[in-house]
Amino acid sequence: MTHTITAFPNGKWKQNCYIVSDDDTGQALLIDPGSQAQEIQDLISLRAHTPVAILNTHAHYDHIGAVAALMAQYAIPFYLHRGDDKLLKQANLYKILFESKAPVTIPQATHDLSQLAVPAQIGGFKVSVLFTPGHTQGSTCLQIGADLFSGDTLLPGGPGRTDLPGGDKKMLTASVNSLRNLPGTITVRPGHGRPFALASLWEKLSRDGATT
Numbered sequence: 001m002t003h004t005i006t007a008f009p010n011g012k013w014k015q016n017c018y019i020v021s022d023d024d025t026g027q028a029l030l031i032d033p034g035s036q037a038q039e040i041q042d043l044i045s046l047r048a049h050t051p052v053a054i055l056n057t058h059a060h061y062d063h064i065g066a067v068a069a070l071m072a073q074y075a076i077p078f079y080l081h082r083g084d085d086k087l088l089k090q091a092n093l094y095k096i097l098f099e100s101k102a103p104v105t106i107p108q109a110t111h112d113l114s115q116l117a118v119p120a121q122i123g124g125f126k127v128s129v130l131f132t133p134g135h136t137q138g139s140t141c142l143q144i145g146a147d148l149f150s151g152d153t154l155l156p157g158g159p160g161r162t163d164l165p166g167g168d169k170k171m172l173t174a175s176v177n178s179l180r181n182l183p184g185t186i187t188v189r190p191g192h193g194r195p196f197a198l199a200s201l202w203e204k205l206s207r208d209g210a211t212t
């Protein structure tokens with residue numbers, strides 16, 4: 001199958017929600033719907049997609065804010081790594097600290113990403129879940145074909161922050177290194193910012209390493 005990716009930056013932190021759609025069937029996976037559920041629904045209607053599941057790279061509040069509404073709207077499952085269960089439950093604590101008092105509705109994960117086969121079949125999609133803790137305890141990267149949805153594990157400027165709830169720098173470094181086995185031609189679709197080639201990240205890291 002061939003798929004099309006629509007990025008929808010949303011919310012205060014311009015977090016990316018990705019809609020991955022199957023060009024033949026119109027089935028779609030929703031990755032990290034962080035906020036603006038109505039606009040995400042409008043995009044889905046406009047393109048006549050049929051959502052089959054929501055997958056999250058991690059459970060920071062800015063990536064999960066629209067999950068509950070979209071689960072209810074389409075009656076679809078929600079996949080999250082169980083390492084982020086606690087963070088998910090505490091999402092509003094961090095929303096208050098970092099953004100505003102208006103709470104997000106905390107969704108209930110129906111599937112644990114750590115329990116899936118690699119690759120797993122979700123609807124018509126083959127998804128490889130790569131466990132990459134460090135930005136949070138349950139952070140994952142989701143590989144679909146030649147695209148890697150990296151959440152905040154990899155961002156355009158390099159590996160993500162580890163000073164936020166659930167962060168661990170040593171763990172993140174090990175996780176980033178575990179991705180070196182992947183082809184450099186893979187397109188990384190980060191949680192914030194524009195896509196980039198995986199190879200360009202390795203070049204950047206070796207340049208940074210050489211100058212420090």
Ligand SMILES: [Zn+2]
Pocket residue numbers: 058060135152
């Ligand atoms: Zn995050």
Ligand SMILES: [Zn+2]
Pocket residue numbers: 013015060062063152191192
């Ligand atoms: Zn983020």
